[in-house]
Amino acid sequence: MRFTTLLAATLGLAMAAPGYAGDSIPTVGTSPWGPKDELGALNLMTEDTRAAILSRVAGGQVFDLSVEYFIGMPGWHAAGDPRYQFWMTHTPRGAAIDDPLGVGRDIGEHVSYTGSAVSMYTHTGTHIDALNHFGLNGEIFNHFSADEHLGDTGWKVTGAETIPPIVARGVLIDVAAAKGVEMLTEGYRVTQADLEAALEAQGVALQKGDVVLIRTGRMQVYEEADQFSHNPPGLGMEAARYLAEESGAMIVGADNLSFEAFPSEVEGNYVPVHTYLLSQVGVPIIELAYLEELSASEVYEFAFVAGSLKLRGADAAPLRPIAMPLQ
Numbered sequence: 418m419r420f421t422t423l424l425a426a427t428l429g430l431a432m433a434a435p436g437y438a439g440d441s442i443p444t445v446g447t448s449p450w451g452p453k454d455e456l457g458a459l460n461l462m463t464e465d466t467r468a469a470i471l472s473r474v475a476g477g478q479v480f481d482l483s484v485e486y487f488i489g490m491p492g493w494h495a496a497g498d499p500r501y502q503f504w505m506t507h508t509p510r511g512a513a514i515d516d517p518l519g520v521g522r523d524i525g526e527h528v529s530y531t532g533s534a535v536s537m538y539t540h541t542g543t544h545i546d547a548l549n550h551f552g553l554n555g556e557i558f559n560h561f562s563a564d565e566h567l568g569d570t571g572w573k574v575t576g577a578e579t580i581p582p583i584v585a586r587g588v589l590i591d592v593a594a595a596k597g598v599e600m601l602t603e604g605y606r607v608t609q610a611d612l613e614a615a616l617e618a619q620g621v622a623l624q625k626g627d628v629v630l631i632r633t634g635r636m637q638v639y640e641e642a643d644q645f646s647h648n649p650p651g652l653g654m655e656a657a658r659y660l661a662e663e664s665g666a667m668i669v670g671a672d673n674l675s676f677e678a679f680p681s682e683v684e685g686n687y688v689p690v691h692t693y694l695l696s697q698v699g700v701p702i703i704e705l706a707y708l709e710e711l712s713a714s715e716v717y718e719f720a721f722v723a724g725s726l727k728l729r730g731a732d733a734a735p736l737r738p739i740a741m742p743l744q
């Protein structure tokens with residue numbers, strides 16, 4: 418089964434017909450930071466910007482923006498990617514009997530030993546997409562080609578290990594709350610007007626270098642994997658261009674599985690928002706961010722601090738972001 422069909426099965430949608438409109442085929446973007454640049458918009462983060470936002474932290478409450486991982490959680494298994502798996506490798510009784518460390522039964526019964534292991538797709542749970550996740554015509558952002566830079570052990574450039582610790586101004590755009598609903602409807606495509614209306618209602622303006630997080634309200638059904646994954650609301654191309662080009666966002670993210678809405682608005686490209694952000698303008702994407710507590714507390718501007726796992730050559734990595742309100 419083709420990936421586009423699997424994507425449709427995962428999200429419960431109809432795919433756009435193949436073929437590009439017009440005479441030109443889009444190509445990847447060239448980094449303004451030079452031919453060797455692997456960070457894209459992450460270059461907007463500097464020592465000065467980090468110090469500036471940390472100097473405004475109010476202290477007190479800290480918001481955890483990550484989800485829990487559990488067997489049966491939402492994921493991309495309909496597209497052939499592995500489900501999240503968790504299993505015990507050592508238990509107190511089993512370790513005493515098997516004696517894996519050779520300490521003897523008596524000590525094994527005295528010292529309780531527990532160990533576990535996990536296996537999952539890199540785009541499981543709260544995570545950040547690296548710039549190599551999607552490309553165009555065999556290239557990723559800044560014209561690194563798969564022919565030259567992708568080996569059997571992963572990408573030699575822009576891998577998840579290149580993503581630095583993130584310290585930046587964060588902004589929540591609570592689209593669901595601005596529309597007066599608990600959750601945007603299935604398949605709803607967030608527009609630039611939606612973003613601007615929510616920002617106006619919140620009394621917040623975007624700044625260059627922000628981490629911008631969009632709340633659709635979808636996280637309220639996160640525990641129900643099938644409902645959460647089926648045809649979620651997400652961003653459209655117009656909104657993505659507004660955030661990246663007009664507002665200068667460094668990172669964009671949302672609380673849903675796919676970030677963008679489907680079916681695609683662009684013929685011949687089933688994930689145009691992803692290819693635009695990652696491969697054309699070099700803006701990483703955060704998915705499955707937990708934004709419910711920020712929304713309930715009406716915290717729209719904050720210090721965003723996060724670190725991702727340094728998975729060498731990978732196209733994404735789990736992320737543990739926190740938000741700290743500002744003075």
